[in-house]
Amino acid sequence: MKNYSENYKVKRGEKKMKKLLISLIAVAVSFGIVGIAEAVPVNFTVTGDNVVAAWYKDGTSPQVLDLTGATNLSSWRNADTLSVDLEFCHEYEIIFQVVNDDWDAGWSLPAIDNPGGFLAEITPASYFEDYPAPLLTNSNWDVSTIPMVDPYLAPSATQWTTIYTGWTSATEWAWNSGNYVVGNPKSWTGTSIWKGPVSGISGNAKWIWTAANFDMDGAPGNHDTSGDGKPGDAIFFKVTVHPTPEPATMLLLGSGLLGLAAFGRKKKRKV
Numbered sequence: 001m002k003n004y005s006e007n008y009k010v011k012r013g014e015k016k017m018k019k020l021l022i023s024l025i026a027v028a029v030s031f032g033i034v035g036i037a038e039a040v041p042v043n044f045t046v047t048g049d050n051v052v053a054a055w056y057k058d059g060t061s062p063q064v065l066d067l068t069g070a071t072n073l074s075s076w077r078n079a080d081t082l083s084v085d086l087e088f089c090h091e092y093e094i095i096f097q098v099v100n101d102d103w104d105a106g107w108s109l110p111a112i113d114n115p116g117g118f119l120a121e122i123t124p125a126s127y128f129e130d131y132p133a134p135l136l137t138n139s140n141w142d143v144s145t146i147p148m149v150d151p152y153l154a155p156s157a158t159q160w161t162t163i164y165t166g167w168t169s170a171t172e173w174a175w176n177s178g179n180y181v182v183g184n185p186k187s188w189t190g191t192s193i194w195k196g197p198v199s200g201i202s203g204n205a206k207w208i209w210t211a212a213n214f215d216m217d218g219a220p221g222n223h224d225t226s227g228d229g230k231p232g233d234a235i236f237f238k239v240t241v242h243p244t245p246e247p248a249t250m251l252l253l254g255s256g257l258l259g260l261a262a263f264g265r266k267k268k269r270k271v
Contacts, residue, residue: 039085040127040243045200046096047072047079048118052152052234053097054082058090062160076117079200086243094122098235099151117207118237119176119198129242136205142167142238143210151234163236170208170237177203210235 044054044065051073055062067073070080086092100116122128122135144166146159155163178196197203 039087041083042086043123044082044120045079046120047076047198048098049076049100049116050074051096051098053154055095056084057093057095062095077198079198088243088245090243092241094239094241096237098237115213116209116235117173118209119201119205119207121201121205127243129244134202136202137208138206139169139172141170141208143170144236145210145233148234167238171211172206172208173213174207175203176201176205
């Protein structure tokens with residue numbers, strides 16, 4: 001009877017301890033202490049000549065980034081800020097579709113005097129594993145080009161496959177600060193061809209494009225696939241990010257779990 005009584009008390013104590021731990025964890029989750037599965041809002045400040053669409057992808061089909069509030073997409077001299085919630089401990093590909101489109105301003109197709117460019121700053125980069133804060137455009141980004149009858153339309157499933165087989169490192173052309181990076185056929189002096197910084201984006205961000213930018217024949221956009229005199233190439237830029245909890249969040253979570261474990265062991269000894 002004694003052994004049965006002692007075993008009963010131990011099991012009863014373990015059940016109580018289990019219920020207590022579940023309750024404490026539930027309280028921790030409700031107050032945001034356990035934040036592994038939570039999402040963090042991420043801001044994208046971007047400009048380009050010209051941005052027409054954006055997506056984020058976490059192993060599934062690309063999800064469209066809402067550009068409804070982006071009012072400056074037709075003006076590369078002015079940046080737009082977008083925001084999306086990304087979950088911790090997921091790997092995301094952020095993709096932007098850009099078309100070098102100045103035909104309505106007197107240009108027929110991209111040329112030496114009409115290069116393409118994409119510029120971006122992503123924050124809060126303190127949540128991004130393996131990247132400094134903030135995350136800026138540079139040669140770590142990938143670029144892919146495909147000819148399209150209408151480069152303003154979203155790619156089809158087949159075109160996405162072509163895009164993904166064509167990724168290569170983007171070419172850096174100039175700092176947003178205006179400093180010159182890569183040579184081109186024209187003798188630009190002083191600031192870069194992009195004429196100084198775009199407000200809202202770090203001066204350390206770099207204008208990126210394909211390696212063929214000032215080449216009349218090879219510059220993306222020179223393929224008039226529809227015969228209407230408009231550019232027929234869409235340029236896609238991609239960067240991969242890994243949102244992770246801040247160190248303070250992880251420390252708080254670890255300390256809390258250690259405290260619960262210690263409390264459980266102490267409680268068990270008393271039974």
